[in-house]
Amino acid sequence: MSAANLPRTESNVLRGHEGAVLAARFNANGEYCLSCGKDRTIRLWNPHRGLHIKTYKSHGREVRDVHVTPDNSKLSSCGGDRQVFYWDVATGRVIRKFRGHDSEVNAVKFNEYASVVVSAGYDRSVRAWDCRSHSTEPIQIIDNFLDSVMSVCLTKTEIIAGSVDGTVRTFDIRMGREISDNLGQPVNCISLSNDGNCVLAGCLDSTIRLLDRSAGELLQEYKGHTCKSFKMDCCLTNTDAHVTGGSEDGYIYFWDLVDATVVSSFRAHSSVVTSVSYHPKDDCMITASVDGTIRVWKS
Known part of the structure; x- marks a missing residue:
């Protein structure tokens, strides 16, 4: 993809949140998106038509992250109330509340089968929860971080997490093995390349770093933006040709x-851009901000 096709034209503005929007995420096929924020709500949108579909309310504090299953039937969310919520998308009902984090929860992700949700928190831990069991106890706790865990990614066999302690840690669940890459700067956000070979890490020294997953080698650094005190997303475009x-x-x-x-x-x-999410197939992107809006960009 040439730079000419990058989504830089605003096609819609999604308004409805009161206060800062902390995350906005496309669903698996890019037809819908979810947002969450300071107003303690999660919102479901059709970003391409600029339509608000549904609002989910149950969190007692700000909602920091949201993720939807590949089949769009369930979503998970987390936030300042230290809880991870597991929702039915259609009814808006909370199926389960997972409690166990000792502090605010920063990030949530489903595994590819949507059977497990993994959360990362200020309590320096990553926790895995079984969505199919009625237990609200975590099935796994990884707590060897030295500071807050800000972001988490999953592959078929691994949990990858980025922490303010300056590390990106990869846990092979089958082998029970951990690999730690120390970037020397607080890690704010991580995301995987679409080919799965690299991890992108946004750090609080206003630098985004690209790591080779197999060797842990630092491949590249991206600068120009300001990222010093806010949790902000970074990601690769769907062709892996550009970082945004x-x-x-x-x-x-x-x-x-x-x-x-x-x-x-x-x-x-x-104001501050908290979130960027790139469409899985098209030249399209959504961004969210402390200014309370979500904006849809097309090429």
């Missing part, structure tokens, strides 16, 4: 994956 991320001044940046040059930057929001 937000900035605390409201800008969105696109970098060339290989040579790390800024190929585009533009003012997307009036």
